[in-house]
Amino acid sequence: MAIPLKYNVRSLLVRRVSTSMTAGGIALVVAVFVIVMAMVAGLGSAISDTGVPDNMIVLRKGATTETYSSIQLDQFDAMKFLPQIKRDTAGAPMISPELPVQVLMERPGGAQDNIVVRGVLPIALEVHDNVHLIAGRMFRPALNEVIVGKGLVGRYSNTHIGDTMHFGRGAWKVVGIFDAKGGSFESEVWADIHNVQDDTQRGAYYADVRLKLAPGADSDALVHRIADDPRINLQAETEAEYYKQQSVVANQMRVLGMIVAIIMGIGAIFAAMNTMYAAVSARTSEIGTLRALGFSPGAVLGSFLIESLILAVAAGIIGIIIAMPINGFSTTFGNFLTFSTMAFNFRVTFAIVVEALIFAAVMGLFGGWLPARQAMRLHVVEALRRS
Amino acid sequence: MDEKYAVDIEHVVRIYKRDEFEVRALDDVTIRVPQARFVAIMGPSGSGKTTLLNLIAGIDHATSGKVSVGGEEITGMKERDLAAWRARHIGLVFQFYNLIPVLTAFENVELPLLLTPLTKTERREHVETALRIVGLADRMDHYPRQLSGGQEQRVAIARALVTDPTIVVADEPTGDLDAKSAEEILNLLTELNRQFRRTVVMVTHDPRAERFVDTVYRLDKGVLVGVEAGKIAPAHAAAATAQ
Numbered sequence: 231m232a233i234p235l236k237y238n239v240r241s242l243l244v245r246r247v248s249t250s251m252t253a254g255g256i257a258l259v260v261a262v263f264v265i266v267m268a269m270v271a272g273l274g275s276a277i278s279d280t281g282v283p284d285n286m287i288v289l290r291k292g293a294t295t296e297t298y299s300s301i302q303l304d305q306f307d308a309m310k311f312l313p314q315i316k317r318d319t320a321g322a323p324m325i326s327p328e329l330p331v332q333v334l335m336e337r338p339g340g341a342q343d344n345i346v347v348r349g350v351l352p353i354a355l356e357v358h359d360n361v362h363l364i365a366g367r368m369f370r371p372a373l374n375e376v377i378v379g380k381g382l383v384g385r386y387s388n389t390h391i392g393d394t395m396h397f398g399r400g401a402w403k404v405v406g407i408f409d410a411k412g413g414s415f416e417s418e419v420w421a422d423i424h425n426v427q428d429d430t431q432r433g434a435y436y437a438d439v440r441l442k443l444a445p446g447a448d449s450d451a452l453v454h455r456i457a458d459d460p461r462i463n464l465q466a467e468t469e470a471e472y473y474k475q476q477s478v479v480a481n482q483m484r485v486l487g488m489i490v491a492i493i494m495g496i497g498a499i500f501a502a503m504n505t506m507y508a509a510v511s512a513r514t515s516e517i518g519t520l521r522a523l524g525f526s527p528g529a530v531l532g533s534f535l536i537e538s539l540i541l542a543v544a545a546g547i548i549g550i551i552i553a554m555p556i557n558g559f560s561t562t563f564g565n566f567l568t569f570s571t572m573a574f575n576f577r578v579t580f581a582i583v584v585e586a587l588i589f590a591a592v593m594g595l596f597g598g599w600l601p602a603r604q605a606m607r608l609h610v611v612e613a614l615r616r617s
Numbered sequence: 618m619d620e621k622y623a624v625d626i627e628h629v630v631r632i633y634k635r636d637e638f639e640v641r642a643l644d645d646v647t648i649r650v651p652q653a654r655f656v657a658i659m660g661p662s663g664s665g666k667t668t669l670l671n672l673i674a675g676i677d678h679a680t681s682g683k684v685s686v687g688g689e690e691i692t693g694m695k696e697r698d699l700a701a702w703r704a705r706h707i708g709l710v711f712q713f714y715n716l717i718p719v720l721t722a723f724e725n726v727e728l729p730l731l732l733t734p735l736t737k738t739e740r741r742e743h744v745e746t747a748l749r750i751v752g753l754a755d756r757m758d759h760y761p762r763q764l765s766g767g768q769e770q771r772v773a774i775a776r777a778l779v780t781d782p783t784i785v786v787a788d789e790p791t792g793d794l795d796a797k798s799a800e801e802i803l804n805l806l807t808e809l810n811r812q813f814r815r816t817v818v819m820v821t822h823d824p825r826a827e828r829f830v831d832t833v834y835r836l837d838k839g840v841l842v843g844v845e846a847g848k849i850a851p852a853h854a855a856a857a858t859a860q
Contacts, residue, residue, distance in 0.1 A: 234731065240719035519715040522676050523776075524704025524732045526697050610676040614711070 233520060233529050238537035245509065252505040253545035256593055259494045260549025264586050265556050266487030268576040273563055274480035276574035280413035281469030282360055284316075286449065288439040288456060288466045294475070296330050301436045301464060308461035309439070314447035318356055326350060326357040327436040329426050330418070333397035335386045343562065343571035345382065346418040347397065349426030357440050361415055366391045366406030371422045377406035381416035381573030385562065395419070398429040417562070417573040440469070479563075495593050502597025506538050510605045517605050518613025531606035538598020539591055546590025550583055622685070623784050623816035624650035624673055629682030631668050631839075642668040644839040645682070650832070655810040655817045657826050657847070660836035666820040667788055669836065673818055674786045675703045687783035704732040708777030708815075710806075712789035714769040716761040716776075722748065723757040726776045733780065747775035751805060767798030774805055778815065785809065787819040791826070803829045 242249045288309065293299035306327055309315075315323045329349035334342045352368060355361055369375035376395065383389045388396070388404070395402045402421060410416045427434060443449055449468065456466040510517070517530055557578040562571045631643040643665045650656050658666045671677035672684050675691050684692050687706050694702060708729075709715075716725045726747055730740045748754050751771040761769050770790060777785050787806065791799035807829045810817045819826065827833055830847035 232731075234720075234724070234728075236724070237717060237719060244719055515713075515715060516717055519711070519717065520728070521700065522674070522703065522709050522715075523729045524700050524702075524707075526700045528697075611671050614676070614715070 232536075233525055233533040235536065235540075238533060238540055241509065241513065242537060242541055245505075245512075248505050248508060249541060252501050253541060253548065255501045256498045256542050256545035256590060257549035257552060259491065259498045259593070260546045260586050260590050261552040262494060263487075263491040263589055264550055264553035264578060264582055265576070266491060267484070267582045267585065268553070268556055268578045269561075270480050270484040270487055271579055271582060272574045272577040273483060273572075274477050275577055276412055276414050276416075276572060277477045277480060278470075278473050279360070279411055280415055281473040282358065282442075283468070283470060284443045284445075285357065285469040286441050286443060286452065286466050287469055287472045288441065288464050291457070291463065291465045293465070296328070296438045299437050301327070301439055303434055303436075305462050305464060306436060306439060308459065309441075309456060309464070312452060312455060314444055314449070314452040314455075316442040316444040316447075318353075322353070324353065324357050324442040326354040326440040327423060327438075328354065328440060329423050329430075329432070329435075329437050331398075331426060331430050331432075333419075335382075335395070335397065337386055343386075345386070345571055347376070347426060348415075348418050348420050349423035350420050351423055354420070354440070357442050358410070358415065359442075360411045360413060362409050363406050364409045366404075369405055369420070369422055372425060374400050374402050374421075374425055375405045376402045376419050376421040377408050378404050379416035379418045379420075379573075380407050380409050381560070382419065383407055385560075385573060400425075400429055412575065414572050414574075417571065439464075491589065495589065498593050499597045502538055502542060502593060503600060505541070506534065506598050506601035507604070509537070510534065510601045514608060514613045514616040517608050518610050518616065521608070521610045522614060527606040530608075531602045534602035534605045535595065535598045538602065539594040542590045542594025542597065543587060546587050549590065550578075550586050553586075554578060621652060622649045623652045623654070623687060624648065624818060625683075625685040626669075626672070627683040627685075629669075629672060629679045629684060631665070631672065631677070632680045642839050643672075643679075646836070646839070646841050648834055648841065648844075650816060650818060653810065653814040653816055654831045655807060655829065655847075656819070656832040656834060657830040658818065658820045658834045658836060659822070659826075660842075662822075663838070664836040665839040666836055668839075670786050670788050670818065670820045673784070674707050674709060675699050701732075704729060704780070706783040708780065708782035708785040710770070710773050710777045710785065710787035710790045712792040714761070714766075714773045714793075716769055716772055718761050721758050721760055722753060722764065722772045722775075725761070725772055726779050729776060729780045743779050744775075747779040748772070750778070750809075751775045765798070766794050767801055770794060770798070770802050771805065774802070774809070778809060778813070782815070784816040784818060787817065787821075789821055789823075790819060791821065791823050799823065799825065 289299040310323050310325045315325055318324055330346045332344040333347050335345040336342050369377055378389050388394060391404050393404045395404060453466045456462050456464050520530060556576045559576045560573060562573050626646060626648045629643055629646045633640040633642055658669055660666050672679055673686060679692060683690060691702060723744055726744045727740055730743055748757055751774050753768060753771050756764060756768060791802050803826060806817050809815050827848045833845045833847055834841060835843040
C-alpha cells in the first residue's frame with residue numbers, strides 16, 4: 231500500500247509559506263494559460279461560427295479573402311439560377327452578392343479602427359440564417375440606412391439605433407441591431423449594397439457572393455460548374471472551408487500563446503522543483519523512517535510525486551478561478567487577413583479547463599520528478615542519521 | 618542456520634568508504650541471540666553498535682559474512698524484498714522516536730499496518746491494542762508535538778510492536794529521555810519481552826539498561842569484545858523465572 235495521502239497534504243499545509251509561494255506562481259501561469267487560450271477560443275469561434283454549413287462563398291479565382299476578390303455583374307447573373315442554389319418561398323434564388331469595404335470608425339475615447347461595412351441586399355438575412363435583427367428594423371434600399379452588429383454597439387461612437395454614423399462620403403442612419411450568434415458579422419455594419427457601391431465609387435461589381443445550397447444539392451458539381459463555366463469562371467467553397475482557412479489567425483495566436491505558456495511553465499517547474507527539493511531535504515529523516523518501516527523506494531517516489539501533483543493541481547484550480555472572470559469578456563482584434571477589427575468574447579471552455587489542469591499537472595510532475603527520485607534514492611541509514 | 622536463534626550473525630564485516638578512506642565499522646563479528654531474549658549491545662561511541670543493529674534490522678548491508686533474522690538469511694536480499702521483509706519481521710524504535718510529525722499517534726502507529734493486508738477495521742483494532750499496551754489509549758488523536766518525549770517514545774514502541782514483529786530493534790531508546798521516562802521505557806521493553814515473548818535487541822549507552830536485559834554484547838572498535846549476562850533486577854528476574 232502507498233504512503234497515505236494525508237501525509238502529503240498535511241506536509242504541504244505545514245510548509246504554508248513555501249507552498250503558497252509555489253502555488254501562487256503556478257496559479258498565475260495557469261491563469262495566463264487560461265486567458266490566452268480563452269482569447270484564442272473566442273477568436274477562433276468568432277471566425278468559424280460566422281459560416282453556415284449549407285452556405286457557399288464564391289470569390290474571384292485565386293482570391294484568398296473577400297478583400298482580394300471582385301465579381302462582375304454578368305458573372306453573378308450567370309450563376310444565380312444554377313439548380314444547386316436553394317429558392318426561397320417566393321421562388322427567388324437564395325444568393326447574396328456582397329461588397330465589404332473597410333471604413334474608419336471612432337471609439338468613444340477617440341481612437342479609430344478599421345471596421346467592415348458590408349453592402350448587401352435584403353436577401354442576405356435569408357442566406358445568412360445565423361444573422362437576426364434583435365432591435366429595430368432592416369435598412370431600406372437607397373436611403374443610407376444601416377444595421378449594426380451588436381459587437382460594435384457602444385464600443386464605437388454613434389452605433390445605437392437612431393444615431394447617425396459618418397463614414398465614406400455620407401451620413402448613415404442606424405435603424406437596426408443584429409446578432410450573428412457570436413460570428414464575426416457581429417463586428418460589421420450592413421448597408422444597402424448599391425448605397426455602398428455609390429459611396430465608395432467602386433462601380434457595379436461585387437466582392438463576393440454567398441449562396442445557400444438546395445437540400446441534397448451536389449456541392450462538388452456546383453464548385454466545378456462555377457469554376458469551369460466560361461461565363462462564370464470563379465471559385466466556390468463552403469463557408470466552413472473558407473472560415474477554417476481564415477482561422478489561421480487564431481491558430482497563430484494559439485501557437486504564440488502556447489510558447490508563452492510553456493516558457494512561463496518552465497519557470498513554474500523550477501519553482502515547484504525548488505519547493506520539493508526543500509521538502510525532501512527537510513523531511514530526510516521522515517523518508518528514512520518510512521523506508522525503515524518497510525515502505526519501498528517506489529512508494530517514496532510515488533508519495534513525493536503525488537505531493538508535487540497535489541500542489542500543482544490545487545494551484546491550477548486557483549489559477550482557473552483567477553482567470554474565470556475573463557469568460558465572456560468582450561474585446562476587439564485587428565485581423566490582418568481582412569484589414570478590419572473584429573469584436574469577440576473570451577471563451578473559457580470545458581476543454582480549456584481540462585487542458586489547464588493537465589498543464590498544471592505536467593508542471594507538478596516535472597517539478598516533482600527529480601526531488602522525488604532523490605528521495606527514493608536516499609540510503610536508509612544516511613537518511614536516519616539526519617534525525 | 619538454526620531457527621532457535623532470533624538473530625544469527627556470522628563473521629560479519631562492514632566497511633564504509635569515506636572519500637578515499639575505508640572505515641571498518643564491524644570486523645568479523647559473530648553473535649547468536651536466542652528467541653525471546655532481551656539483549657543489549659553496548660560499547661563506546663564508534664564501536665559499531667548501531668551498524669550492527671542496522672544490519673539486524675535489514676536497513677544496511679554487510680560487506681561480507683551472513684546475517685539471518687528469524688531463521689531467514691537477509692544478506693543477499695534486494696532492497697525491495699528487504700523493505701517488505703522489514704515490514705513483516707522488524708519493529709524499530711529510534712533514539713529520537715522518528716514519529717511523523719504531521720500524523721497523529723494513531724496514524725503513526727497505523728503506518729506499518731498499511732503494508733499488511735489487514736482491513737481498516739482490523740488495523741484500528743491493532744492500533745488501539747498497541748496504544749493501550751503502552752498506556753496511551755487516551756492520546757490517540759494527539760500529534761507528536763502534543764506529547765512529551767517519553768510519550769513519543771511509547772508511541773514509537775507501539776508502532777514497533779503493532780505488526781507483531783519477529784524482533785524489536787531499539788537504537789538508544791532512552792538516549793533522549795530523562796531518568797524517569799528512561800526507566801519507564803526500559804520497563805515497557807522488558808514487559809514486551811517477558812509478556813509477549815518478543816526478542817528485543819537494544820543498542821544503548823545507558824548503564825541502567827544492564828539491569829533489564831538477559832545478555833550484554835560489548836563491542837569496541839568494531840570487534841565483539843565480550844558477552845555478559847545482564848544484571849536483571851529482582852522483580853524482572855522473578856518474572857523471567859516464572860516463565
